[in-house]
Amino acid sequence: GNSVTQMEGPVTLSEEAFLTINCTYTATGYPSLFWYVQYPGEGLQLLLKATKADDKGSNKGFEATYRKETTSFHLEKGSVQVSDSAVYFCARTFTGGGNKLTFGTGTQLKVEL
């Protein structure tokens, strides 16, 4: 299929802590992989993406590497801030064209002082 599995939240961290949010995808076809972020009261925004194996997407201090051997695309950040508090969604494109997306269930991140 075309599914994405990501770790459940909420994840609560102290400011400046290291963040990892796990994401795995079904190994169907050659999907592009994405992390979207949804801040409170706002719409989904693309955080980063990777289109082929071993690509690393990065933005705003966040990184994720497309790992074909483990079918993973884990999101990491070395030092989180309170402003990073949001819901993070991992997504992949469907096989078969159209660039439709299938999303994980989302992981809520809370960063405290």
Add this chain to the structure above:
Amino acid sequence: DTGVSQNPRHKITKRGQNVTFRCDPISEHNRLYWYRQTLGQGPEFLTYFQNEAQLEKSRLLSDRFSAERPKGSFSTLEIQRTEQGDSAMYLCASSSLAGGNNEQFFGPGTRLTVL
């Protein structure tokens, strides 16, 4: 251009009523997508258009749902005879085929509550 816009932002209706939502994509984006998001879940694909042509519909899109994009610009999503299970956030996204970029830009969504 201020991004993808959706109207209304909130809609409360009684079961059995019809509702229509509108999405205005980013100018000149030729692809437009509709997704549905329920509480605690990620968005689920419903349908998409390339210009005015509706190219695919998900099995989630029952015959009570219809979407149009008559001039290849804005799109409408209509739900007939609404049911309580239709309560969700309806998201619209658009993208451009230019340069092979497959990034989708999302609107703020329309939150539907069916009483």
